[in-house]
Amino acid sequence: LSRGASVPDLAGTHVLVSAGGTREYLDPVRFLGNRSSGLQGYALARAAASRGAEVTLVAANVSLPDPAGVKVVRVETTAELRDAVVAAAPSADAVVMAAAPADFRPLGVSDAKIKKSDDGSSPTIELQQNPDILKEISQHRLRDGQVIVGFAAETGDSTGSVLELATAKLARKGCDLLVVNDVSGGAVFGSPDNEAVLLAADGERVDVPRGSKSSVAHAIWDQVSSRLSR
Ligand code: CTP
Ligand code: CA
Numbered sequence: 321l322s323r324g325a326s327v328p329d330l331a332g333t334h335v336l337v338s339a340g341g342t343r344e345y346l347d348p349v350r351f352l353g354n355r356s357s358g359l360q361g362y363a364l365a366r367a368a369a370s371r372g373a374e375v376t377l378v379a380a381n382v383s384l385p386d387p388a389g390v391k392v393v394r395v396e397t398t399a400e401l402r403d404a405v406v407a408a409a410p411s412a413d414a415v416v417m418a419a420a421p422a423d424f425r426p427l428g429v430s431d432a433k434i435k436k437s438d439d440g441s442s443p444t445i446e447l448q449q450n451p452d453i454l455k456e457i458s459q460h461r462l463r464d465g466q467v468i469v470g471f472a473a474e475t476g477d478s479t480g481s482v483l484e485l486a487t488a489k490l491a492r493k494g495c496d497l498l499v500v501n502d503v504s505g506g507a508v509f510g511s512p513d514n515e516a517v518l519l520a521a522d523g524e525r526v527d528v529p530r531g532s533k534s535s536v537a538h539a540i541w542d543q544v545s546s547r548l549s550r
Contacts, residue, residue, distance in 0.1 A: 328371055330541065331373070336405065337361055337415075338405060338416070340356055340379050340381050341354040341381060342395070346434060347430040348432070352425070355509040356420035359512070360418050361382075369389045369390055371545075376390075377390050378401060378405055378408070380419050397422075398425065398450040399425075399450070401453060402456070405457065410462040413467070414544045415468050417454045417471060418471055423449065424448065425447065426447060455494060468495040470495040472499070474503065483517065496521050496522075497518055497543055501514065513530055515529060520547075526539065526543060
């Protein structure tokens with residue numbers, strides 16, 4: 321069961337949470353984006369603050385009010401998100417990457433608005449891969465004993481089930497915990513509820529029942545708290 325908000329088990333710790341979805345600009349007015357609302361990341365930040373942590377929240381394009389007592393750093397692109405996370409991570413006892421960074425960005429950003437041409441032709445947008453922030457901070461640990469948490473929204477496909485794909489992702493990223501959401505059913509984005517399986521690199525597996533994003537947040541902090549070396 322969750323220890324809940326009344327036990328300050330994170331007092332004396334600094335935690336870093338990322339939330340929201342990044343935008344990758346094509347020109348000054350257009351971007352590629354995704355549907356992440358930031359609700360789960362904000363619930364994580366609020367839950368950590370209520371348990372006594374000092375919280376830094378890196379928010380990518382989230383239209384939610386700043387949680388009380390939380391330091392909010394606003395970013396737009398994956399490159400900005402990476403820089404903000406790498407800047408704050410050396411002083412963080414735990415990092416939770418709840419944000420949805422765009423995997424790709426346009427190869428070039430046009431300084432001027434891209435115009436339609438009269439001949440009916442369409443531009444081709446070439447993409448390049450963005451840096452993998454979770455992998456980078458997991459493989460080059462910026463602080464000893466840091467607990468790093470990733471998220472994975474999976475549907476399962478011909479190459480594996482949701483849990484098989486998530487187990488492989490946990491190993492590939494090198495983080496300590498992976499919060500796995502089965503999104504095969506659709507309709508998770510912007511929903512007030514969530515449910516998840518928490519996979520740990522040490523082999524532990526915790527099923528978090530469907531509930532509010534706050535209850536899922538507390539279940540994640542329970543796992544982080546028990547792994548912090550104190
Ligand atoms: N992540 C990250 N940097 C990226 C992409 C993802 O830090 N450029 C983080 C996310 O914040 C999340 C975790 O990695 O915590 C998993 O994201 P996901 O999109 O599931 O992983 P990918 O490696 O991008 O794999 P996929 O091809 O399934 O999208
Ligand atoms: Ca991705």
